[in-house]
Amino acid sequence: MTPLLSVRDLRVVIDGLHILHGVDLDVAPTGVTALLGRNGAGKTTTVRAIMGLVPRTGSVVLDGAEIGGLPTHRVVRRGIGYAPEDRGVFAGLTVAENLRLAERDSAPAYPLVHRLFPELKAREKQLAGTLSGGQQQMVAIGRTLLNGNRLIVADEPTKGLAPRIVTEVADVLARVAETVPVLLVEQNLALVRRVAGHCAVLADGRTAHRGDAAALLADEEAARRLLGVGRHPAPEVTP
Numbered sequence: 197m198t199p200l201l202s203v204r205d206l207r208v209v210i211d212g213l214h215i216l217h218g219v220d221l222d223v224a225p226t227g228v229t230a231l232l233g234r235n236g237a238g239k240t241t242t243v244r245a246i247m248g249l250v251p252r253t254g255s256v257v258l259d260g261a262e263i264g265g266l267p268t269h270r271v272v273r274r275g276i277g278y279a280p281e282d283r284g285v286f287a288g289l290t291v292a293e294n295l296r297l298a299e300r301d302s303a304p305a306y307p308l309v310h311r312l313f314p315e316l317k318a319r320e321k322q323l324a325g326t327l328s329g330g331q332q333q334m335v336a337i338g339r340t341l342l343n344g345n346r347l348i349v350a351d352e353p354t355k356g357l358a359p360r361i362v363t364e365v366a367d368v369l370a371r372v373a374e375t376v377p378v379l380l381v382e383q384n385l386a387l388v389r390r391v392a393g394h395c396a397v398l399a400d401g402r403t404a405h406r407g408d409a410a411a412l413l414a415d416e417e418a419a420r421r422l423l424g425v426g427r428h429p430a431p432e433v434t435p
């Protein structure tokens with residue numbers, strides 16, 4: 197299976213600090229690929245480097261084309277939609293205005309966004325700052341779907357959300373991934389188990405493991421060693 201995105205020897209140095217020491221990562225052409233690792237392992241820096249938001253070296257190949265040296269606006273134009281960790285939603289604008297700001301194509305895919313997130317249609321006049329965390333996450337992911345992107349990158353979309361909302365976001369990610377492949381940074385391993393096919397695990401700014409997500413999570417010793425989890429897994433996501 198040819199990966200949609202291939203990252204090789206990705207390195208990031210910020211203010212003289214070596215943050216990534218050579219990350220290798222393949223994103224499958226379908227479904228969800230999870231990027232895992234303990235706190236501070238370098239997951240957010242990796243996706244920010246893929247997006248060109250931090251200075252980086254190494255190779256990033258999207259669908260056969262090298263994008264590792266491109267500035268962010270050109271990475272975005274190549275078809276990577278990014279939902280950042282802080283969601284980047286404009287609180288003082290309505291849902292409709294937040295979506296409109298993200299339009300890039302001449303025919304933005306509102307039917308797709310409203311099919312996946314009927315709630316955004318129903319709440320289009322509501323100020324985004326008054327939405328719940330889960331609804332704001334839907335705006336952040338919805339924006340990435342407007343423009344016919346080839347890949348969606350979502351950085352910890354369930355961070356800080358209540359368990360019931362985590363389940364909702366898990367559903368959303370599973371539905372999104374039926375249309376567009378997703379690279380998902382996630383700490384909630386129950387969610388990863390439910391939605392991810394492949395995974396890469398980072399440790400100390402390097403790739404420590406790559407493979408099947410379910411197989412890794414089923415291997416208690418490997419999960420403990422790589423992810424720091426063992427007998428007390430994260431609460432289940434409601435099926």
Ligand SMILES: Nc1ncnc2c1ncn2[C@@H]1O[C@H](COP(=O)(O)OP(=O)(O)OP(=O)(O)O)[C@@H](O)[C@H]1O
Pocket residue numbers: 210211213215233234235236237238239240241242
């Ligand atoms: N701009 C920066 N300046 C200095 N250090 C940074 C910067 N950005 C990240 N780091 C450091 O690099 C390491 C990796 O951070 P990063 O946010 O990529 O990790 P992460 O795996 O996403 O962590 P978490 O799961 O806690 O969000 C951390 O030790 C962090 O403190």
